[in-house]
């Protein structure tokens with residue numbers, strides 16, 4: 298279906314935390330503009346996989362290839378320099394800072410003499426927040442004063458602001474209401490038109506079937522299989538997740 | 543629809559309201575103490591220009607150290623070692639100056655502060671020991687060094703250029719200690735509020751993991767804030783040596799509590815992510831004023847300590863309550 302080269306290729310990824318094997322024999326290609334859902338029960342290793350791709354953990358073995366180039370992803374900075382953005386399950390926002398400082402966390406804009414360019418950061422934040430329809434009181438609001446859904450909105454807005462190739466979303470709608478969930482799903486779908494690959498973790502099979510092109514199932518760190526969404530059904534995925542037929 | 547009526551339409555307005563809420567406590571406290579002394583001590587010379595400017599002069603080393611402490615606390619660390627860094631820096635400066643001249647003396651003083659900051663910083667940032675324990679240990683360690691450095695002797699500082707520059711001199715009619723205070727506050731405020739480094743300090747103290755996955759070099763930030771704090775404690779040592787025209791192992795011994803109280807009262811959070819240099823200045827002046835007023839009221843030294851302790855306790859409690867919400 299996709300003639301372009303994959304944005305991301307994972308091959309034989311394995312990760313163990315001392316004796317605990319969190320991921321083994323994991324291989325997956327993600328193509329530009331493709332949405333891949335990663336599903337599995339609690340503790341299956343989904344978040345760990347995302348942290349491997351984003352550079353938080355180095356894989357114990359296996360290779361990560363981005364646009365044909367094999368990378369040693371040893372730090373989060375490197376992942377970002379490759380155009381990969383992440384919305385972590387535990388968010389990674391600085392709670393006592395403003396929305397706009399979080400939007401530019403670690404990538405603050407400065408003017409000619411090295412001072413923070415707050416004006417531009419604020420106006421860019423406002424523009425983005427408006428585009429994505431994230432309902433926050435203002436770009437000046439402190440993260441701590443926002444609701445869980447609003448925080449999620451900020452984290453997603455930040456990721457879409459910076460992503461060039463790939464976005465990894467770890468349960469992006471777990472904290473959201475109905476309308477907000479629909480909005481996030483819309484945003485995820487809009488990434489397709491920007492040719493950005495998406496890897497999304499979700500426990501909602503409805504959502505997975507609505508959004509994804511392919512579904513990858515993990516069970517206890519093992520890759521059970523990958524299915525084209527159009528060629529499978531919920532029953533099959535559920536039995537793959539649980540191991541019960 | 544996105545943002546509800548946005549403050550951004552009027553950034554000046556929103557800025558004022560944010561500052562007021564954040565530092566409300568320190569200004570009210572400052573004013574209350576000022577008014578109290580102004581009334582109670584109106585016949586004891588509290589309100590004279592000379593006395594008020596004396597307060598600022600005597601507070602200069604506290605203010606300078608408070609700036610460093612704002613950086614350290616905002617980054618989620620603490621530096622207890624400043625209490626003995628001051629004496630080590632002042633003694634190093636005095637001894638070196640008497641042997642090799644003023645420039646060498648200044649370099650030795652600041653260098654001692656930087657060196658202690660490096661020791662603290664490397665242990666905290668790269669060995670990942672808690673800064674509370676590391677700097678508690680170096681506080682004791684360097685208090686011992688300060689005592690052994692000159693066998694408890696006081697070292698005179700006679701270089702008049704030095705004592706003018708760091709102590710009793712003035713420029714354009716303004717005492718040099720006020721120049722030091724003003725320059726340090728402006729530089730500190732700009733770096734803290736208006737640079738990437740300042741933003742990274744706050745992010746590190748707020749959520750080190752988020753900072754780290756956002757590409758902020760967290761260990762380097764931790765090292766930097768402790769070195770800054772050490773260097774500024776070194777400068778404070780020079781200011782003491784300049785004003786008192788002597789260096790002694792007791793310099794700065796009682797300053798640690800004052801500095802931390804000034805900074806906390808000034809709106810900096812003890813556990814990181816939020817700080818204010820201007821608040822620290824007002825907090826320092828408040829502590830200086832308290833000192834001065836209690837002496838003028840004729841309290842005995844022990845009563846001064848008790849009253850000061852109680853007032854600091856109240857001020858800290860109020861400013862922390864404000865923040866906990």
Ligand SMILES: Nc1ncnc2c1ncn2[C@@H]1O[C@H](COP(=O)(O)OP(=O)(O)OP(=O)(O)O)[C@@H](O)[C@H]1O
Nearest residue numbers: 314317319337338339340341342343344345346386
């Ligand atoms: N830093 C770590 N140290 C040790 N073990 C870890 C660590 N992180 C994860 N694990 C273990 O790895 C396994 C996979 O965890 P992971 O967080 O990836 O699960 P998950 O699929 O994201 O689950 P959930 O749906 O609950 O978010 C678990 O057994 C977990 O205990």
Ligand SMILES: [Mg+2]
Nearest residue numbers: 343344345386
């Ligand atoms: Mg998870």
